[in-house]
Amino acid sequence: MTQEKGSLSINSENIFPIIKKWLYSDQDIFIRELISNGVDAIAKLRKLASLGEATVEENPEYRVDVVLNPEDKLITITDNGIGMTDEEVKKYINQIAFSGAAEFMEKYKESSEDPIIGHFGLGFYSAFMVSTLVEIDTLSHQQGATPVHWSCDGGSEYSMEEGTRAERGTTITLHVNEDGEKYLNTWEMRTIIEKYCSFMPVPIYLTNLEDEKRKAEEAAKKAEEAAKEGKETPPAETVPEEPKPLNEVSPLWLKNPNDCTDDEYKEFYRKVFMDYKEPLFWIHLNMDYPFNLKGILYFPKLGNEFESAEGQVKLYCNQVFVADNVKEIIPEFLLLLKGAIDCPDIPLNVSRSFLQNDKQVQKISEYITRKVADKLKQLYTNERENYEKFWGDIHPFIKYGCLRNEKFLERVQDSIIYKSAVTGAYTTLPDYLEAAKETHENKVFYTTDPRQQAQYIKVIKDQGFDALELTTTIDPPFISMVESKNEGVKFLRVDADLNEILKESDAEEDKKAQEKAEKLFKKALNNDKLKVRVESLKDESISAMIELSEQSRRMQDMMKMYGSMGMMGMPGGEDEILVLNKKNPLVAHLLESKKDDTAALLANQLYDLARLSHRPLEAEELNGFIARSQELMRQLVDKVDDSSK
Missing domain, CATH: 3.30.565.10 (Histidine kinase-like ATPase, C-terminal domain)
Incomplete structure (x- = not known):
């Protein structure tokens, strides 16, 4: 030419x-x-x-x-x-x-x-x-x-x-x-x-x-040095190393799921994502109609709630990498997962990097959502024991998905389980409500911090009730959504509305004790707005507790989340109610004693003890509590010394 x-x-x-x-x-x-x-x-x-x-x-x-x-x-x-x-x-x-x-x-x-x-x-x-x-x-x-x-x-x-x-x-x-x-x-x-x-x-x-060139020169140099010493060059150094391809031409997602072993899935996960914590489980996607899509999605094991806030779902087109976490294809809540999806039917733009708006994209996204929901239902139904073991890691994915995707919620709502803070066993919402029908119908007690709220959980247990653990940041909006979907159902934290839990005692007797307690504590704490209620708790070791209505606490949590606590003052405030247990010896002594020389000291101490079981004390409150504890111990030592003379 x-x-x-x-x-x-x-x-x-x-x-x-x-x-x-x-x-x-x-x-x-x-x-x-x-x-x-x-x-x-x-x-x-x-x-x-x-x-x-x-x-x-x-x-x-x-x-x-x-x-x-x-x-x-x-x-x-x-x-x-x-x-x-x-x-x-x-x-x-x-x-x-x-x-x-x-x-x-x-x-x-x-x-x-x-x-x-x-x-x-x-x-x-x-x-x-x-x-x-x-x-x-x-x-x-x-x-x-x-x-x-x-x-x-x-x-x-x-x-x-x-x-x-x-x-x-x-x-x-x-x-x-x-x-x-x-x-x-x-x-x-x-x-x-x-x-x-x-x-x-x-x-x-x-x-x-x-x-x-450098390898050849090094090999030649070794051969020359060996020749000078009258030695033969080792065979391994004379034969060029067989080159290996950098890629895997048949990725695991192309195989039939029935032909893949657990070890192969785990090895693929380690190789692709360099994550040596084994995945909890995986979903093998394999669809030919109405579009071609293959892939594997893994539910990773998280070290804590905030680790890996965003996962890595790799998108391929005919085995060619396109991008990580393409939100048009992968539903937002599933971006927490890890995986690889290969879809030749993806409508890419001219740079082969981003998706064009297309109805096919929506169909693919819906298919992935459906497959994840089906896998969760299958685990719940057929592998309940493993499902419960996974729950601590997977429930943020599921709850977030329920909040973001109505169809996903419809598919998995019967597979959502809750851990009991009393027994440690798992239950579903319908089962919990059925068990509570005779005692607290349509009310669900829960804890956001089993350690901090241990005293309240004990009260729940003593009354023969149960409380569920809802301890992650996704839970507050999630339970609000559950309430909206289940008419009449109300979630109450264990430190909210204790009247719903505690049995009524002698009303007339309680009224007299309450009038005296209010007068004593308002004076001792120098707080005319303090609300006090006297109850008869089964556990005498509990002296006092703080009650805060569910509505007030949720409002405070929301304001705190948005950094607006200053608009509402200190935590608790006027919405708090001090609940005193008249069966407790300290409370009984305080209410029956005619002397008031240590009444103020004891009242303040009981109030702070109640607050400690409710929430951490602020710095100034904690300093006062420590100083008061030391003063009470000093008085105790003085009395011991006096009695021994």
């Missing part, structure tokens, strides 16, 4: 500078695009060979080779795929945005099985983001084809002439610019290939000529 020069034909307008600078969000994505093109070329050849439209050698070893040449500042990407004729180069390279992959798929769509990655024909031009000059050397698979050499310096002019390539396939040569020099590093390039190309369906090999 004769040498040809010309201008690149842009289908719409001269968008070449835009392609070079703005089409891709990450510069290193050129590696993904050029390797993807090589994989496409091999997929096309495989398809033609299977149809008898191309002749290839027996058992061909298809591969893509990435070679770094730091000395000459070159990167080459070579495939042994379909290759191109000069007419195809003119059509697919010189006319930007005319996708050969799109045309090929249209022609062979009825018989296409091998995935063709390219969609838009723009991936090749990402090479110019890091190059001063790009060259193509290609030879078509067609009999008698002439090799083609093409070059362009990044402007709109190109040069094309007969090439020298002798083997079928294509080599892209990048003369890297200053920005691209970092990609001449083996570690850097390996990291990028493993990020984008770990599961491409063709083996990918990486070679650094500088590294190979």
Whole structure:
């Protein structure tokens, strides 16, 4: 062929500078695009060979080779795929945005099985983001084809002439610019290939000529030193190490779920996410209609509530990495999971990095949500013991999903369980309400901190009731949602509305004791607004407790969450009620004593003891409590000394 020069034909307008600078969000994505093109070329050849439209050698070893040449500042990407004729180069390279992959798929769509990655024909031009000059050397698979050499310096002019390539396939040569020099590093390039190309369906090999040269020199030096000493060079040092591909051409998600072992799922998880805590369980997605989607989602084991607030769900298109945590595909609440999803039907934009708005995307998202819900129901029904073991880790996912997705809530609401703070066993809301029907119908007692609220839980237990543990930050909005979905059901924290728990005693007697207690405590605490109630608790060891209505406490929690506590004053305040147990010896002594020399001291101490079981004391309150404790112990010592004289 004769040498040809010309201008690149842009289908719409001269968008070449835009392609070079703005089409891709990450510069290193050129590696993904050029390797993807090589994989496409091999997929096309495989398809033609299977149809008898191309002749290839027996058992061909298809591969893509990435070679770094730091000395000459070159990167080459070579495939042994379909290759191109000069007419195809003119059509697919010189006319930007005319996708050969799109045309090929249209022609062979009825018989296409091998995935063709390219969609838009723009991936090749990402090479110019890091190059001063790009060259193509290609030879078509067609009999008698002439090799083609093409070059362009990044402007709109190109040069094309007969090439020298002798083997079928294509080599892209990048003369890297200053920005691209970092990609001449083996570690850097390996990291990028493993990020984008770990599961491409063709083996990918990486070679650094500088590294190979150094190895050869070291081997030659050892051989020379061995020869001088009259020794033979060890065989292992004379035989080159067999190169290994950087990718896994058949990822686990492509296998039938019935053919995968637990060990394979765990090994895949460790390899992909570098997480050596075993996942709790996983969901293997495998769908062919109405769209093609395969993948594996893992429920990770969290070290604490706030660890890994965002997981990592990798999105692939025909085994090509697209992005992490694409919210259009992965429902927001499932972004806490880890996994890989491969969906050839995803409608990507021209940079193959982001999704276009499409009804198909919504269908895929709904399918994933449904599969997760079905897996949870299956575990609840068939593996209840394991499900309960998982619950501490998975319930934030589930509750958040219920808050965010109505359909998910409908599917999993019967699988939501609650841990008893009294027995440690798990129960469902319907079972709890059924057990409480005779004593506190439609009321659900719960604790947000079993240690802090241990005294209240004891009172609950003494009354023969149960309380549920709801201890995470997702629980307050979750129980509000549950109340809204279950008419008449009311959640009450164990320190709220103790009248709902405590049995009524002698009303007349309690009234007299309460009048005296109010007068005594208001005076001692110098607080005219203090509310006091006297009760007869079964446990005599409990002296006093603080009660705060559920509505007031929820309001305070909400204000605290939004940093507005200053608008409401100190925690508790006027909404608190001091509940005194008249069976407690200290309280009985205080209410019956005629002396008031230590009454104020004891009253303040009982009040602070009640507050300590309700919430941590503020700094000033704690200082007062410590000083008062020391004073009471001093008085006790003085009395002991006096009695011994």
